[in-house]
Amino acid sequence: MNVELSSGLKAKRSNSLKSLYKMELVRISTAGSVDDGKSTLIGRLLFDNNALTKEQEELVAKKTAEKGWDDLDLSVITDGLVAEREQGITIDVANMYFSTDTHKFIITDSPGHVEYTRNMVTGASMAETSIILIDARKGLLEQSYRHFYISHLLRLKRVIFAVNKMDLVEYDQDRFLEIAVEIQRMVEGLNAAVPYTVVPVSSLKGDNVVKPSENMTWYQGKTLNGLLHETHPDISESQPLRFDVQHVTHSQENGFVDYRGYSGRVISGTVSVGDTLRVLPSKKESVVTEIRRYTETKDKAISGDSVSISLADEIDISRGAILVHPDETPEPQQTVKATLVWMDEKDANVGSKWLMKAASREFPVKLQTILQSVDPTKKNATDNKNVIALNDITEVEIRLSQPGYFDAYETNKKNGIFILIDPQTNNTVAVGFVKGE
Amino acid sequence: MKNQHLYDLENESIYILREVASQFKKPVLLFSGGKDSIVMAHLARKAFYPSRIPFPFMHVDTGHNFPETIEFRDAFMKELGADLIVRYVQDSIDQNKVQEETGKYASRNSLQTVTLLDAIEEHGFDACLGGARRDEEKSRAKERIFSVRDDFGQWDYKRQRPEPFQLLNGRIQFGENVRAFPISNWTEEDIWSYILQEGLELPSVYFAHNRKLIKRDGQYLAHSEFVNIVDSDEIEERTVRFRTVGDMTCTAAFLSDAATVEDVLKENVASKHSERGARIDDKRSESALEDRKKGGYF
Numbered sequence: 038m039n040v041e042l043s044s045g046l047k048a049k050r051s052n053s054l055k056s057l058y059k060m061e062l063v064r065i066s067t068a069g070s071v072d073d074g075k076s077t078l079i080g081r082l083l084f085d086n087n088a089l090t091k092e093q094e095e096l097v098a099k100k101t102a103e104k105g106w107d108d109l110d111l112s113v114i115t116d117g118l119v120a121e122r123e124q125g126i127t128i129d130v131a132n133m134y135f136s137t138d139t140h141k142f143i144i145t146d147s148p149g150h151v152e153y154t155r156n157m158v159t160g161a162s163m164a165e166t167s168i169i170l171i172d173a174r175k176g177l178l179e180q181s182y183r184h185f186y187i188s189h190l191l192r193l194k195r196v197i198f199a200v201n202k203m204d205l206v207e208y209d210q211d212r213f214l215e216i217a218v219e220i221q222r223m224v225e226g227l228n229a230a231v232p233y234t235v236v237p238v239s240s241l242k243g244d245n246v247v248k249p250s251e252n253m254t255w256y257q258g259k260t261l262n263g264l265l266h267e268t269h270p271d272i273s274e275s276q277p278l279r280f281d282v283q284h285v286t287h288s289q290e291n292g293f294v295d296y297r298g299y300s301g302r303v304i305s306g307t308v309s310v311g312d313t314l315r316v317l318p319s320k321k322e323s324v325v326t327e328i329r330r331y332t333e334t335k336d337k338a339i340s341g342d343s344v345s346i347s348l349a350d351e352i353d354i355s356r357g358a359i360l361v362h363p364d365e366t367p368e369p370q371q372t373v374k375a376t377l378v379w380m381d382e383k384d385a386n387v388g389s390k391w392l393m394k395a396a397s398r399e400f401p402v403k404l405q406t407i408l409q410s411v412d413p414t415k416k417n418a419t420d421n422k423n424v425i426a427l428n429d430i431t432e433v434e435i436r437l438s439q440p441g442y443f444d445a446y447e448t449n450k451k452n453g454i455f456i457l458i459d460p461q462t463n464n465t466v467a468v469g470f471v472k473g474e
Numbered sequence: 475m476k477n478q479h480l481y482d483l484e485n486e487s488i489y490i491l492r493e494v495a496s497q498f499k500k501p502v503l504l505f506s507g508g509k510d511s512i513v514m515a516h517l518a519r520k521a522f523y524p525s526r527i528p529f530p531f532m533h534v535d536t537g538h539n540f541p542e543t544i545e546f547r548d549a550f551m552k553e554l555g556a557d558l559i560v561r562y563v564q565d566s567i568d569q570n571k572v573q574e575e576t577g578k579y580a581s582r583n584s585l586q587t588v589t590l591l592d593a594i595e596e597h598g599f600d601a602c603l604g605g606a607r608r609d610e611e612k613s614r615a616k617e618r619i620f621s622v623r624d625d626f627g628q629w630d631y632k633r634q635r636p637e638p639f640q641l642l643n644g645r646i647q648f649g650e651n652v653r654a655f656p657i658s659n660w661t662e663e664d665i666w667s668y669i670l671q672e673g674l675e676l677p678s679v680y681f682a683h684n685r686k687l688i689k690r691d692g693q694y695l696a697h698s699e700f701v702n703i704v705d706s707d708e709i710e711e712r713t714v715r716f717r718t719v720g721d722m723t724c725t726a727a728f729l730s731d732a733a734t735v736e737d738v739l740k741e742n743v744a745s746k747h748s749e750r751g752a753r754i755d756d757k758r759s760e761s762a763l764e765d766r767k768k769g770g771y772f
Contacts (some may be wrong), residue, residue, distance in 0.1 A: 293524045
């Protein structure tokens with residue numbers, strides 16, 4: 038039983054397993070309509086990356102034979118629940134995992150229907166890149182606008198438009214260019230700053246998914262797989278420090294005398310031993326004496342790290358406190374402007390009350406003003422509604438019972454988000470993106 | 475060189491474990507003695523060090539475990555200094571709460587659910603930490619990190635709470651409880667790589683050893699008094715290992731010479747069998763696991 042981190046481990050590693058030690062963890066979200074072949078695309082990506090298990094390969098072979106198809110039915114790998122298999126659609130968010138020599142990918146697949154906007158936002162929330170599928174025969178649909186708007190709202194680092202079913206339009210370059218122009222108009226119409234790429238594929242036949250297409254020699258760009266490998270994890274080291282205290286660790290054990298550590302996650306930025314930190318909301322200040330992760334002490338911790346921080350002075354700090362650098366203290370908002378994505382069956386009105394959860398803080402809030410509803414498809418004029426309903430995207434003003442200390446989502450994603458919880462049902466009813474002033 | 479993706483996964487799991495400890499009054503960690511629960515216990519140790527892990531462990535013992543697993547479990551708990559609660563499926567059988575299955579494929583695997591739910595009620599646990607991973611099976615792929623169960627332990631995927639940005643909402647009504655899955659995003663390969671990196675010990679059945687086996691339907695089962703042997707079964711002795719440590723009645727052995735963690739990793743990369751392939755009870759039907767989960771199974 039090794040309680041201490043074993044020092045002999047490095048010697049045990051052999052070259053043949055080296056690849057396991059340098060992979061980057063990258064999260065991708067996919068979204069698409071019912072029949073634009075999303076399940077087949079993911080299946081193809083896994084199959085051509087040699088990432089299917091033997092059982093999955095056998096299932097594909099069995100289902101393909103049952104259907105009597107010439108091409109492999111790769112869609113059966115991802116359609117997880119019985120209800121989905123019965124209806125032939127993807128209802129919920131599903132996660133899939135595969136790795137190549139350099140990357141470990143987590144694909145979060147969410148359904149494309151308008152009524153599942155909430156799942157799409159959830160699915161894409163952790164992603165660096167989203168893949169939006171477009172049926173080459175149909176071009177952009179209302180849902181394509183919605184998917185792109187959500188990628189833009191989430192400020193993803195990149196959007197890849199996969200124009201699928203190119204085999205059904207004779208691999209025609211002109212058709213592809215028509216769609217590329219449509220996409221460009223959509224991006225310009227939203228004034229969106231999200232970098233994007235368009236790639237022509239056929240997931241059924243395997244063109245440009247992992248293997249470059251022989252049927253579309255006119256396309257000189259990278260395959261979908263090549264584009265995914267250009268993705269890197271989102272680590273926001275250069276932003277202001279926001280440390281969320283989840284748990285206070287006290288200990289007299291393991292040789293420690295009166296150990297006290299503030300355990301939590303670096304939401305953004307960097308913290309180093311010797312830094313003076315300000316505690317919010319008390320505004321008291323003290324110096325970092327130790328940054329600990331298990332038996333190891335560190336000089337610094339960066340965005341994403343789960344650590345325990347000890348301070349020179351005894352200050353009353355409990356769950357929900359935020360540690361920051363004094364010269365980068367966020368404003369203590371009494372109200373916030375935010376874009377809400379509504380996720381509950383029950384509607385909301387001005388005056389509705391909820392619990393807001395932001396990092397480890399939880400406090401009551403009230404909907405003060407509905408500013409305007411957003412139509413991501415830009416088809417309907419925005420109207421000022423009094424009611425917020427399931428899957429609505431709405432700009433609102435919310436009054437807080439405690440100071441907010443949010444950053445604008447646009448400048449610091451991880452300190453610019455919250456969820457709303459209905460205190461009666463305990464359901465998570467909305468996700469909010471804080472807007473700058 | 476730091477293994478970046480394992481470090482990221484560890485960050486995420488520690489975050490989840492700390493949320494569970496803070497959001498619930500009486501959490502428990504479900505510990506089977508298998509590799510996933512050993513990794514989870516190690517992560518819990520890291521999350522709260524230098525203090526003790528702030529919740530007890532519980533094992534639902536079917537009575538059909540590998541003796542090696544039980545031996546390991548007890549040694550592990552002693553080393554860790556955590557409290558272990560053991561509840562026995564045999565007790566539920568004796569109390570006539572469940573009926574022992576009969577016949578060639580008789581297994582106590584699905585009977586565990588009743589014992590588990592009774593133990594949750596008895597102790598008033600409001601959160602159960604489980605080592606389930608989303609890569610194990612298709613219906614697991616849709617499980618949230620916090621999964622709310624009603625009084626009867628039932629899982630309703632339509633009632634799942636959205637978890638944008640991993641903001642975890644653990645608020646529950648009286649009588650409800652939450653199943654929490656800190657290693658949701660780990661794959662089997664991640665688990666083995668992590669065991670190698672951290673130098674964790676495992677029960678010996680995970681590594682190649684000589685064993686008396688029952689060959690049935692082209693698969694090998696460990697020879698034990700718990701399996702009802704029929705005429706068509708062949709008894710053989712082979713060098714094998716197990717990829718999971720479920721019940722002896724329903725866990726298939728693999729012919730293997732992999733004697734170390736590193737050997738196992740190499741062999742897993744080379745072969746491509748998913749580990750649930752070795753769980754015979756999942757093969758009963760295409761939706762076997764989903765059906766059991768709706769009924770409160772882990």
